[in-house]
Amino acid sequence: MTQLIINGLIAGSLAALIAGGLALVYGVLGVFNMALGQMALIGGYCTWWLHQIVGLSLPLSIIGGLTIAAFVSWIAFEIFINPFYKRHRFLPLVTTIALSMILDGLILLFFEEKPRAIMPGVRHSIEVFGARISIEQIVLISFTIMLMMVLAYVLHSTAFGRKVRAVVQHDHAAMSLGIRAPLLHRFLFIMSGVLAGLGGIYLGIDQNLTPVFAFPITIKAYAAIIAGGKGNIWGAIVCAYLIAILEQLVVGVHWFGSFYVPAGYQQTVALLFIILFLLFKPAGMFSTKTRSA
Amino acid sequence: MKRLLAPLFALGILLSACTTPVDDGTGPIKLGYIGPLTGEAASYGKDTLNGALLAINEINEAGGVNGRMIELIAEDGRCTGTDAASAAQKLVNVDKVVAIIGGQCSGETLAAAPIAESAQVVMISPISSSPDVTAAGDFIFRDYPSDALKTKAMAGYFKKEGIEKVAAITENTDFAVAFRDALKENIGDALVFDEVVEPGTKDYRSLMARLKDMEFDAFFPNGQTPAAMAAMVQQLREQGLTQVAISHDVAQDASMFEIAPDAVEGLLAIGVPAVDRDSDFGTKFLAEHGEAQGALFFAAQAYDAARLFANAMTEVGTEGVAIRDYLYAVSDFEGVVGTFGFDDNGDVTGMSYVLWTASNGAFTQGEAVPVN
Incomplete structure (x- = not known):
């Protein structure tokens, strides 16, 4: 059981990084970014390239990978989001699908089809309460949780966070108060790309990167933000962990002492989770009643 | 117009x-x-x-x-x-x-x-x-x-080595599932752990946690691609499970060593002789x-x-x-x-299998594995 929870934390941290960024963008810009999984892969692949091929140290490679992820997100915003999202909020849905296909092609072109691991080799596992976890995984999980806390602090206790929340509540009202909403949009989109890139690096260190992995990443992040409630970053992060732990429990638990759920149903859990939420609590798990005009 | x-x-x-x-x-x-x-x-x-x-x-x-x-x-x-x-x-x-x-x-x-x-x-x-x-x-x-032959060879190998309990994780693709089915026909109840996962799954940890609580002699990572197979073997070894891992020739891929060099060490694969x-x-x-x-x-x-x-x-x-x-x-x-022909079904005749062992970043060819 402990092992299953730990497994859930490992998978959940990955999902939380990506869902957190997605929630920011969806909450503030109201934009669906379908290329998020590809952005995660780009962060991961670039880090792999810098570390394994160029031979930089791991921290430098991670910084490099994130810089490239930020740059790609910025370009993506200027070309695929910015010209469209004010016109209609569903337009970027189409443009980012196009973007995801372009990025898929670029990833294949630059990094080939082979699976890539940023740190190949067996992890040095330690036993905690009868469960095994590697040092690398402990670092990854604690780093993710710390990062989320910093994000929380920035959003809730700084002037910058207040501006973001103001823009979330009402774009135009915030602008009339002198907050430069368009600049903030751009910044947040790049931030989400960086967070996704971190997710990709996480994946590349913990498992391995393959070009086809982008879509499942995107889907899980969407499951988390829908279940968490629109624009609710905390909801998204908590739900990312919740879905991951559920996925582990569904397959790993000997239900009623008599049967196991076949592993093939594991991925269905995330999607069932969305459906159940939309049925019983359409506004999401952590939604609060907001006034609207 | x-x-x-x-x-x-x-x-x-x-x-x-x-x-x-x-x-x-x-x-x-x-x-x-x-x-x-x-x-x-x-x-x-x-x-x-x-x-x-x-x-x-x-x-x-x-x-x-x-x-x-x-x-x-x-x-x-x-x-x-x-x-x-x-x-x-x-x-x-x-x-x-x-x-x-x-x-x-x-x-x-x-x-x-x-x-x-x-x-x-x-x-x-x-x-x-x-x-x-x-x-x-x-x-x-x-x-x-055909894998029907390879599963026979694999079953024969299990028998020879005294392997009575086999744990398999299968990717849900035509190839891997058919291989699983054919193997099951040959070894029956000896397949004590038999799970099918969606293609592209990278996280097998919940299954490994279950394996940790059971007895088995050999692990069979039945993946369609080296990426999946390397992840399976890596996560098996992460759990401290030391049972022999044996698979088919999908494992015989250079990229296995790039992803999980330590975990792949000692992995066996039944495949055709080298060129x-x-x-x-x-x-x-x-x-x-x-x-x-x-x-x-x-x-x-x-x-x-x-x-x-x-x-x-x-x-x-x-x-x-x-x-x-x-x-x-x-x-x-x-x-x-090799020298080969075709039978009435268009299947190749005249090919044979050998056992491959992963060591030091490459697979080395070993003993012949007869089909009977």
Whole structure:
């Protein structure tokens, strides 16, 4: 059981990084970014390239990978989001699908089809309460949780966070108060790309990167933000962990002492989770009643 | 006018799709290729395509088939049935190829087979090993042995080594599931852990946690791709499980060592004997295309398939039925991978298996694993 929870934390941290960024963008810009999984892969692949091929140290490679992820997100915003999202909020849905296909092609072109691991080799596992976890995984999980806390602090206790929340509540009202909403949009989109890139690096260190992995990443992040409630970053992060732990429990638990759920149903859990939420609590798990005009 | 043109255009496309392929006897002979050129299984595609190209270039340099050059038209099957089916449609109806080398993944071959069959276009699959390919059609051949045989060899190995409890994780693809089913027929209840996961899954940790609480003698990572298989073995070893891991030749891929060098150490694989790097084929392939992305024998299988087609067309011409009958009569073709022929189902005869062991970043060939 402990092992299953730990497994859930490992998978959940990955999902939380990506869902957190997605929630920011969806909450503030109201934009669906379908290329998020590809952005995660780009962060991961670039880090792999810098570390394994160029031979930089791991921290430098991670910084490099994130810089490239930020740059790609910025370009993506200027070309695929910015010209469209004010016109209609569903337009970027189409443009980012196009973007995801372009990025898929670029990833294949630059990094080939082979699976890539940023740190190949067996992890040095330690036993905690009868469960095994590697040092690398402990670092990854604690780093993710710390990062989320910093994000929380920035959003809730700084002037910058207040501006973001103001823009979330009402774009135009915030602008009339002198907050430069368009600049903030751009910044947040790049931030989400960086967070996704971190997710990709996480994946590349913990498992391995393959070009086809982008879509499942995107889907899980969407499951988390829908279940968490629109624009609710905390909801998204908590739900990312919740879905991951559920996925582990569904397959790993000997239900009623008599049967196991076949592993093939594991991925269905995330999607069932969305459906159940939309049925019983359409506004999401952590939604609060907001006034609207 | 525009209103009229659109349906006419559509009708035109439909009609052009209905005509049967005809080779007019002049110009280059068109040969089709279907394989995963992109996606997770692309290393199979790259190697087999290069192998086929090597053979065709050699044949063309030597004057072609009765003076006609061979032109290879490659289509991406992406290791999926739907893509392979549209690739086959295009090759058969648009390019009107004489024969097809492919598919590579069993899912590709099975999806392309009915299309080739109905158009009477012969297919030789270089590396599809699913037992289902045996009955895929009269025009469908393969020069790689069926997994039905390999599972028998594997069961024999378990018996010899005293392995009584086998734990398997299977990727939900045509190839891997068929292999699992065939193995189960041979070892029955000895398969004590038998889970099927969706293709592309990377997180097997909940299953490993379950394995930790049970008794088993051998772990069988039954993945469609090296990426999945490496992740399975890595996560098994992370849990401190030290049982022997044994698999089929998907494991024999160079990328396994790049992803999980330590975990892969000691992994066993039952596969066909190696293609000699110093052989005539080996030196030529390495000089022209460099190191194989997956394994040299992938390329050798496709090379032999292409040479077989060339032989057939030299002897009996480019008509589908004639090529088919020629291939059924082959009993001792001297290929790069060995001397082989075809049985009544278009399955290869005369191939054998050996046990491969992963050590120090490479697989080394060991004892023979008999099928009985």
